[in-house]
Amino acid sequence: MSRRDVDALLAQLSEGSKLAAARLISLVEDEAPGHRELLARLLPMTGEGYRIGVTGPPGAGKSSLLDELVVGTRRRGLSVGVVAVDPSSPFTGGALLGDRIRMRRAAEDPEVFIRSLGSRGSLGGLSRQTEGVVDVLDAFGKERIFIETVGVGQSELDVIEPTYTTVVVLVPESGDGIQTMKAGLMEIGDLFVVNKADRDGADLLEAELETTLNARPGLDGWRPRVLRTCATRGEGVEALLDAIEEHRAFLLREGRLSLRRREILMRRLRAAVEDRLVAAAWAGGRREHALEMSLAKLVSGRLSFERLVDTVLPRTLLEQIEQGQVSDAQGDERP
Amino acid sequence: MSRRDVDALLAQLSEGSKLAAARLISLVEDEAPGHRELLARLLPMTGEGYRIGVTGPPGAGKSSLLDELVVGTRRRGLSVGVVAVDPSSPFTGGALLGDRIRMRRAAEDPEVFIRSLGSRGSLGGLSRQTEGVVDVLDAFGKERIFIETVGVGQSELDVIEPTYTTVVVLVPESGDGIQTMKAGLMEIGDLFVVNKADRDGADLLEAELETTLNARPGLDGWRPRVLRTCATRGEGVEALLDAIEEHRAFLLREGRLSLRRREILMRRLRAAVEDRLVAAAWAGGRREHALEMSLAKLVSGRLSFERLVDTVLPRTLLEQIEQGQVSDAQGDERP
Numbered sequence: 001m002s003r004r005d006v007d008a009l010l011a012q013l014s015e016g017s018k019l020a021a022a023r024l025i026s027l028v029e030d031e032a033p034g035h036r037e038l039l040a041r042l043l044p045m046t047g048e049g050y051r052i053g054v055t056g057p058p059g060a061g062k063s064s065l066l067d068e069l070v071v072g073t074r075r076r077g078l079s080v081g082v083v084a085v086d087p088s089s090p091f092t093g094g095a096l097l098g099d100r101i102r103m104r105r106a107a108e109d110p111e112v113f114i115r116s117l118g119s120r121g122s123l124g125g126l127s128r129q130t131e132g133v134v135d136v137l138d139a140f141g142k143e144r145i146f147i148e149t150v151g152v153g154q155s156e157l158d159v160i161e162p163t164y165t166t167v168v169v170l171v172p173e174s175g176d177g178i179q180t181m182k183a184g185l186m187e188i189g190d191l192f193v194v195n196k197a198d199r200d201g202a203d204l205l206e207a208e209l210e211t212t213l214n215a216r217p218g219l220d221g222w223r224p225r226v227l228r229t230c231a232t233r234g235e236g237v238e239a240l241l242d243a244i245e246e247h248r249a250f251l252l253r254e255g256r257l258s259l260r261r262r263e264i265l266m267r268r269l270r271a272a273v274e275d276r277l278v279a280a281a282w283a284g285g286r287r288e289h290a291l292e293m294s295l296a297k298l299v300s301g302r303l304s305f306e307r308l309v310d311t312v313l314p315r316t317l318l319e320q321i322e323q324g325q326v327s328d329a330q331g332d333e334r335p
Numbered sequence: 336m337s338r339r340d341v342d343a344l345l346a347q348l349s350e351g352s353k354l355a356a357a358r359l360i361s362l363v364e365d366e367a368p369g370h371r372e373l374l375a376r377l378l379p380m381t382g383e384g385y386r387i388g389v390t391g392p393p394g395a396g397k398s399s400l401l402d403e404l405v406v407g408t409r410r411r412g413l414s415v416g417v418v419a420v421d422p423s424s425p426f427t428g429g430a431l432l433g434d435r436i437r438m439r440r441a442a443e444d445p446e447v448f449i450r451s452l453g454s455r456g457s458l459g460g461l462s463r464q465t466e467g468v469v470d471v472l473d474a475f476g477k478e479r480i481f482i483e484t485v486g487v488g489q490s491e492l493d494v495i496e497p498t499y500t501t502v503v504v505l506v507p508e509s510g511d512g513i514q515t516m517k518a519g520l521m522e523i524g525d526l527f528v529v530n531k532a533d534r535d536g537a538d539l540l541e542a543e544l545e546t547t548l549n550a551r552p553g554l555d556g557w558r559p560r561v562l563r564t565c566a567t568r569g570e571g572v573e574a575l576l577d578a579i580e581e582h583r584a585f586l587l588r589e590g591r592l593s594l595r596r597r598e599i600l601m602r603r604l605r606a607a608v609e610d611r612l613v614a615a616a617w618a619g620g621r622r623e624h625a626l627e628m629s630l631a632k633l634v635s636g637r638l639s640f641e642r643l644v645d646t647v648l649p650r651t652l653l654e655q656i657e658q659g660q661v662s663d664a665q666g667d668e669r670p
Binding site: 036037039040041043044047057058262265266269270272273274276277278280281282283284286287288290291292295298299300301304305306308309311312313314317318319320321322324325326 | 375376379393605608609613616618619621635639640644648654655659660
């Protein structure tokens with residue numbers, strides 16, 4: 001894709017073209033050639049979209065709640081984007097259809113942009129895709145961007161989303177499977193929602209969450225809050241929207257929003273550097289071949305692990321990498 | 336830890352010392368200095384332990400089923416090791432206690448070695464730890480090694496275990512949350528278990544699984560099988576153990592077991608190479624600093640993404656990595 005084509009797409013995006021947004025998202029999702037540069041071009045257009053993660057175990061009613069949140073946000077006069085990340089079922093199949101039904105009202109609003117991301121390739125790939133799609137929606141002028149993920153308390157998965165406020169959705173339920181997930185989820189939530197709060201056990205879950213949060217050291221001075229909703233009846237949704245806005249105001253007031261944004265960008269830069277390094281290491285297949293040739297010696301104990309790695313990564317090369325020239329990117333490329 | 340200490344520990348391990356096994360596992364888990372070399376030293380002692388993954392969504396009754404499997408395997412006169420991987424709740428807390436109760440009978444058998452791994456650091460770290468602990472148990476002479484993980488259909492998590500046979504445990508349940516996970520889990524199972532098969536919906540789930548498996552292209556010529564168990568009553572466990580042994584016999588007969596073992600080792604070697612490369616890149620903090628210094632220019636559009644990465648990874652350095660000397664590790668280090 002030529003520089004001129006990208007320029008044209010970005011201009012159309014600024015003018016509010018849904019087609020341009022969809023096209024850019026596809027480029028990001030496919031990791032098409034030049035997509036990194038495209039993402040970098042988007043950066044100056046982003047920063048206004050507030051990014052809200054909605055996560056929780058399967059069956060917690062995230063999609064129904066999200067439908068309510070989107071409708072409620074629209075009612076407040078804000079534009080909305082939604083990215084649903086579901087690494088397990090890429091689009092097809094009953095589950096997504098179910099989600100679509102539960103997101104029906106949100107999906108019917110022409111001003112709401114919804115995109116589902118499945119899993120193509122690695123988790124790292126999915127993480128990059130999510131960040132990129134969110135950037136497109138941000139540059140597209142969406143003021144609130146919801147990112148729905150399946151959260152199971154496994155931190156690397158749960159924090160792949162570049163969010164500012166994380167809403168953890170739980171239900172008063174059913175077995176200790178949920179228990180095991182809570183520990184991990186407790187770490188990442190700014191707001192905790194007891195959904196399906198009309199069920200037995202809602203009081204207990206709420207009390208449990210409060211106890212855990214009381215024991216947990218405060219994160220950045222924000223005391224996470226516990227709220228109750230009953231998404232299918234629309235109960236508690238306004239209070240949840242208020243709490244999201246309160247957390248946003250808190251981050252802005254404390255100057256933490258720009259810090260958070262810096263962190264996200266640095267993580268992306270680090271990942272790009274590592275990707276390039278790793279790609280260079282395996283280019284041409286010579287190292288892979290050398291490892292394969294020596295595998296039998298490793299297994300039989302005739303060759304040590306260190307020595308084998310040394311053969312493909314000699315110390316002199318590692319020293320060159322460690323000491324390699326790092327310039328300061330002094331000049332402005334596009335003044 | 337000195338070479339001599341490691342030698343002593345490995346000798347004690349060969350003689351059946353549980354203390355030595357526990358000590359080695361701790362070294363692996365802590366990624367203590369020299370742990371990679373330790374793992375390489377273990378390799379020649381491994382290969383006899385058959386590695387069985389037991390995975391499935393939270394609440395599927397994996398721990399109860401595993402208890403039955405361990406007891407049944409012991410009854411067949413085989414020694415057993417168990418590694419429970421639970422990234423969300425590191426040891427403490429109600430969940431693990433619950434798991435311990437459900438693994439009660441297995442835990443009471445002095446010949447069964449059980450180890451739980453929590454999450455310290457990254458998923459990559461956890462994956463390395465799991466492989467290392469399994470190696471220790473293998474070298475310790477455990478003939479069947481069960482690896483229990485929470486499976487939610489997110490492939491990178493579900494396949495971190497170095498297994499030969501993967502058993503996916505599902506329950507006739509409750510909501511489409513489970514649905515969304517199935518798609519991912521269908522890809523990885525050699526055996527599918529409908530647990531809690533006395534519940535409503537067991538027939539339906541079994542039929543669903545069979546339909547999906549019929550549509551799926553055969554993996555390596557093995558047609559995955561669907562079995563029913565009711566772990567809490569011990570029903571169906573013997574048939575499941577038979578099926579595991581049948582899959583093992585299939586892999587052995589087809590020469591696939593050694594292939595699988597090679598793949599696992601190659602993956603570990605690749606990861607070691609990449610880790611070392613990445614560590615070299617960030618050593619000293621100069622690259623991190625350079626990226627941070629230029630972040631503002633990136634955000635404001637004055638600097639392109641490519642150019643910024645170039646400043647910390649010049650093309651000449653990448654070329655050196657690509658073309659770096661790769662020797663063949665010709666000589667035998669320990670003839």
